Amino acid sequence: MSLHLSSHHIRSSKRRTPCRSCSKQLHTWLAPCSTRAIKPRCEQACSTWRQVHVENLLLLETNIDDSSPQVLAYTMEELLLAGGLDVWSAPVYMKKGRPGTTLRILCKACDAEDLVHLLFKVRRQFFAEPRYPYLAFVSKKETSSIGVRLQNCERVSLRRHIETVQTRWGSSVRIKVAKIGEATVNAHAEYEDCAEVARSEGVPLADVFREATAAYYFNNPEIV
Known part of the structure; x- marks a missing residue:
């Protein structure tokens, strides 16, 4: 099955830039400055805006009301492996009062076609049943979705x-470090690494998180 998403659905909007002076409009989530009293706040916001990362993405969304939780959990893992930047679900009530699930995928435009294809993917399951040859192959979709909404x-x-630290158990743990400009504002140990150390050493997961985070700040005393 081949899917083609047209440019009508995937628009490459130009990146808008913050204001250079109070007489110009800020980005959509920043209010324009109209008085001199709030000009310093405007300049500070613009300075922060230039130090963050802005990217154009697609949000895929579909409602599902007849798939099992096991299938949805598996599908979410597959969507992440197929290029989804973030995947999450939320319970909803659909038409006729039926409970269902909204599945959302955040992705780059270049990965959207593969992700939509995965939602609609059909796999053939073989049944060795000589009495019913017409049931030899039964098509099963990865999800029961029959439509996906796309939003820019x-x-x-x-x-x-990513940085790596050594723990007292001799295992290395990756640390995800977030910055605004040159200032570190967040450092968090990666769950998968901490869970692996906790299982192999037989220690609580929380202890590994604390140990890895403390090791990072010990190696970077200027941050504290």
Whole structure:
């Protein structure tokens, strides 16, 4: 099955820039400055805006009311592996009062076609049943979705990078570090690494998180 998303659905909007002076309009989420009294706030906001990462993305969304939780959990994992930047679900009530699930995927435009294809993917399951040859192959979709909504959106995020620290158990743990300009505003140990250390060493997961975070700040005393 081949899917083609046209440029009508995937628009490459130009990146808007913050104001250079109080007489110009700020970005959509920043109010324009009309008085001299709030000019310093405007300049500070513009300075912060230039130090964050802004990107144009697509938000895929579909409502599902007849898939099992196990299938949805598996599908969310597959969507992340297929290029989804973030995948989440939320319970909703659909038409006729039926409970269902809204599945949302945040992705780059270049990955949208593969992700939509995964939602609609059909796999053939073989049944060795000689009495019913017409049931030899039964098509099953990965999800029961029959439609996906696409929305253009922008994401503002802090610039981040990965560093590695050594714990007292001899295992290394990755630390995700987020910055605004040169200032570190957040450092968090990666769950997968901490969980692996906790299982192999037989220690509480919370202890590994604390140890890894403390090791990072010990190696970077200028941040504290």
